[in-house]
Amino acid sequence: MENSTEPLGRREWISAAIDAATLGGMDNVRVERIARQLGVTKGSFYWHFKDRNALLNALLETWQEMQTISVIDSVEERGGKPGEILRNVVAHIEKMNVGLEVALRQWAAKDDSVYKVIVRIDEMRVAHLQSIISRAGVPQSHALQRAKLLYYAFIGEVAFGRPIAPEDRVTRIPGIHEMIFRWP
Amino acid sequence: MENSTEPLGRREWISAAIDAATLGGMDNVRVERIARQLGVTKGSFYWHFKDRNALLNALLETWQEMQTISVIDSVEERGGKPGEILRNVVAHIEKMNVGLEVALRQWAAKDDSVYKVIVRIDEMRVAHLQSIISRAGVPQSHALQRAKLLYYAFIGEVAFGRPIAPEDRVTRIPGIHEMIFRWP
DNA sequence: CATGCTCCATACGCTAGCGTATGGAGACAT
DNA sequence: ATGTCTCCATACGCTAGCGTATGGAGCATG
Numbered sequence: 001m002e003n004s005t006e007p008l009g010r011r012e013w014i015s016a017a018i019d020a021a022t023l024g025g026m027d028n029v030r031v032e033r034i035a036r037q038l039g040v041t042k043g044s045f046y047w048h049f050k051d052r053n054a055l056l057n058a059l060l061e062t063w064q065e066m067q068t069i070s071v072i073d074s075v076e077e078r079g080g081k082p083g084e085i086l087r088n089v090v091a092h093i094e095k096m097n098v099g100l101e102v103a104l105r106q107w108a109a110k111d112d113s114v115y116k117v118i119v120r121i122d123e124m125r126v127a128h129l130q131s132i133i134s135r136a137g138v139p140q141s142h143a144l145q146r147a148k149l150l151y152y153a154f155i156g157e158v159a160f161g162r163p164i165a166p167e168d169r170v171t172r173i174p175g176i177h178e179m180i181f182r183w184p
Numbered sequence: 185m186e187n188s189t190e191p192l193g194r195r196e197w198i199s200a201a202i203d204a205a206t207l208g209g210m211d212n213v214r215v216e217r218i219a220r221q222l223g224v225t226k227g228s229f230y231w232h233f234k235d236r237n238a239l240l241n242a243l244l245e246t247w248q249e250m251q252t253i254s255v256i257d258s259v260e261e262r263g264g265k266p267g268e269i270l271r272n273v274v275a276h277i278e279k280m281n282v283g284l285e286v287a288l289r290q291w292a293a294k295d296d297s298v299y300k301v302i303v304r305i306d307e308m309r310v311a312h313l314q315s316i317i318s319r320a321g322v323p324q325s326h327a328l329q330r331a332k333l334l335y336y337a338f339i340g341e342v343a344f345g346r347p348i349a350p351e352d353r354v355t356r357i358p359g360i361h362e363m364i365f366r367w368p
Numbered sequence: 369c370a371t372g373c374t375c376c377a378t379a380c381g382c383t384a385g386c387g388t389a390t391g392g393a394g395a396c397a398t
Numbered sequence: 399a400t401g402t403c404t405c406c407a408t409a410c411g412c413t414a415g416c417g418t419a420t421g422g423a424g425c426a427t428g
Binding site for chain 4: 214215216217226230235236
Binding site for chain 4: 369370372389398
């Protein structure tokens with residue numbers, strides 16, 4: 001459905017939409033405003049997209065790929081010991097687009113289909129963390145609980161909606177890795 | 185400035201505004217819509233408030249009192265051993281209006297004065313948790329880190345926006361209290 | 369009963385934004 | 399050079415929502 005040889009096409013619109021959503025939530029992605037920002041008019045938009053909703057859905061798709069699937073794939077492909085893998089995941093998380101996460105979760109509160117997507121992604125992420133932790137020798141059920149603790153802490157940071165100094169991040173808490181991997 | 189003997193006054197407007205913000209963020213609090221919902225017209229609103237901004241600021245004020253100050257006060261007044269106090273705080277957090285939290289934090293991303301308020305409240309909350317943990321014998325700096333982990337986890341869990349099975353809650357993770365209070 | 373005060377309704381102008389309809393410029397083929 | 403296809407501009411109607419201006423009902427008070 002998507003052709004990668006477009007001159008100014010869906011990609012640019014989606015990218016700009018992500019910027020807008022990151023800054024001010026879904027209500028901030030307005031087609032006429034983005035058009036101005038891209039130096040074109042609505043005419044262009046309604047050529048590439050059916051309507052505003054199509055843009056939002058495309059944004060959601062892009063987010064799944066960008067902020068979850070590709071991360072898991074790249075980290076697992078790289079491999080290493082559990083501690084190293086976890087550190088790599090953390091590195092990705094620290095570069096994550098936090099504002100976008102918040103925007104989507106707020107959107108999900110009003111749209112059930114979006115909610116389902118978010119839930120699925122959350123489960124993927126937690127399952128991935130659980131997998132890493134269990135590889136360090138922690139039993140599955142305990143690994144799941146610790147994965148949730150970690151992930152909730154990530155999301156919590158994210159829900160702050162504001163920049164957090166890297167040294168303040170949960171992922172940098174001294175001894176956090178030992179605490180997570182500790183067994184028994 | 186506020187008279188508590190008003191028949192239908194600021195209180196009702198603020199309360200309805202909170203409901204709207206909880207559901208769909210600040211962009212969802214619209215005076216004409218709330219007016220309809222309250223069974224009145226804009227005429228009423230612009231009698232009680234200067235403009236829409238005044239309503240939003242009143243909402244922010246109410247939130248601070250409602251969701252932080254009164255919680256800390258009530259918990260500390262009740263007292264008890266650190267473990268009990270922590271459990272009481274957790275009980276409050278589990279009843280917290282999460283949607284409102286998210287809404288305000290997204291608002292803060294665009295408004296600097298709001299941002300400052302949020303930061304102050306977050307610091308109050310974390311400082312309170314830190315205080316509780318340190319009362320259990322954990323040194324201040326470690327207590328601060330663990331307070332952040334806990335606080336972020338609460339916020340994150342709750343940011344999911346839909347009910348979580350009680351047994352899945354971070355606050356119910358077996359050994360979480362021991363992990364937090366453990367020293368050395 | 370006239371006056372004034374409180375609280376709300378009605379009516380108006382104005383803007384931002386959505387979606388549609390139509391035109392038009394450029395590339396490219398025939 | 400004529401048609402056609404792609405991509406975008408312009409113009410239009412429509413709605414939601416803000417803020418203001420003005421009127422008016424009810425009630426108290428002199």
